[in-house]
Amino acid sequence: MKKTMALLFTVGFVVVGACSAPEEFGLVECNPDPFAVYNRCVDPEPDAGTDAADAGDDGDLGLDATASNEDPTSCQGGAGRCVPVPEGGEQQAGLWSKEPIALLVATTPKKGDPPLVCPPGMVEQFRLHADLDAPPAECEPCECGPSSGTCTELPASIEVRAGTCAESGVMSVPFDGPAGWDGSCTSANALPAGADCGGEPCAQSVVVSALPGPTTEEPCQPVKATPDFTTKTEWKTAMLGCTANLDDDSCNSTKKSCVADPGLPYLQCVHREGTFSPEDCPMNYRFAWYVGSPEDVIDDRGCEDCACGPPEGGGCKASIRLYNDEACTSQFEQGGLASGYEKCINVVTPGRAIGAKAITDLEYVPGACASGGGTPRGLAAEDASRAVTFCCLYSLYIDIQ
Structure with missing residues (x-):
């Protein structure tokens, strides 16, 4: 052929x-x-x-x-x-x-x-x-909600100083509340007008020690236990x-x-x-x-569960209020308190009377938590x-x- x-x-x-x-x-x-x-x-x-x-x-x-x-x-x-x-x-x-x-x-x-x-x-x-x-799977980022907690403790000490907040080494007198004080209005350790401290008016500034941290604090919880995902x-x-x-x-x-x-x-x-x-x-x-x-x-793709790290930035806050009278009806000054920070308040009109005080609005400030987890898992196969x-x-x- x-x-x-x-x-x-x-x-x-x-x-x-x-x-x-x-x-x-x-x-x-x-x-x-x-x-x-x-x-x-x-x-x-x-x-x-x-x-x-x-x-x-x-x-x-x-x-x-x-x-x-x-x-x-x-x-x-x-x-x-x-x-x-x-x-x-x-x-x-x-x-x-x-x-x-x-x-x-x-x-x-x-x-x-x-x-x-x-x-x-x-x-x-x-x-x-x-x-x-x-x-x-493409997993949405995990998110964590705020931490939770309670605040019940008051500052360890309150003092009235014979000097401004900018001065150091000046004389001071105690201005603490009574034993077991819960922060409500008290005239304990009140100072009359013109009180003298070594030749200086006593009532020139009030110093409050740092507010203690939370009594209890719970970790953050994920907004979603498992993130949404697409495949x-x-x-x-x-x-x-x-x-x-x-x-x-x-x-x-x-x-x-x-x-x-x-x-x-x-x-x-x-x-x-x-x-x-x-x-x-x-x-x-x-x-x-x-x-x-x-x-x-055969598809078992998905995402790992979300997780949250320890809280950061959480603490307590409150307000200290200073009054002219012993019944806390005439307030002349107020300052914010926070965990970890001492508070000093200058008294306008040095030597004035400080008849009473109160600590109010004590509450927990939520902390933030770093998120984790949510990584892709599984695979799809023929x-x-x-x-x-x-x-x-x-x-x-x-x-x-």
Whole structure:
């Protein structure tokens, strides 16, 4: 048989895992035992000698090379194509499907694009996916509420000084409340107007020691125990397997099957449930190899629980009030008190009477807590228990003469 030059046609499949398909176009000689032979790969007028003898030997596919005006691999009046049954391989070929299906492997249609559909006359047998894009969950930042606490203790001491707040080393007299004082109005240690302290008016400033810290303090609580999160789950590759019912006996061979063949970019592939390597494919179905999975995935992505660190900045605050009279009806000064800070108040009109005092508005100031936790956890993966492996026959030759 005369050999002519032909172009091996391949398409831009997105291959899952390893694939033995060529990556480039290349000129090759016509295969004497190809999957599909077009007319110009067969002598239009075969020689009566050696070629005629060879014509009866159809090799692996049982091709009739004398059929110059018909595709010798077609069946069912051209509606189908004769392809070999799977043979050889490390795994028993009989474990794979006996007949191949037409498999289309393409980029997954984007939202709004038309879906992949089988050619007319064929029905869908598989709709699977590969190349899963499912990054970890995106967790919203954790937030902590304020701490909580109670304040009940009063300053340890109150003094009246014979000097302003800016002066040091001056004489002072006690101005504390009574034993067990609860901060309510008291005239204990009151000073009359004109009280003298070593030649200086006593009532020039009032110093209050730091307010004690909280009696109790509870840690912050997360605003949400577990943060909200979003996930992305996309398949980059789609697989559509199509088939049609044809007469298996029309190829007149137990080593061949008549199958529907829509042509490229569809490939003829046998399949088997599970995940298998290319080396497990039948020897005559190793042109391309794919593993597909159902659209729904096993997904346990989420976020760790939020947590809060110890409170910082929490404390107590109050007000000290100074009165002219002993009944606390005529206030002349007021100052704020806080945990950890001494308070000094200058008395306007030095030497005036300080008849009473009171500490009011004692309350807890919430602290802030650093947030923690909320990190992504889990993953999304294909459901391997429902995976299907496809092993595909060599692609078609397309004559360029």
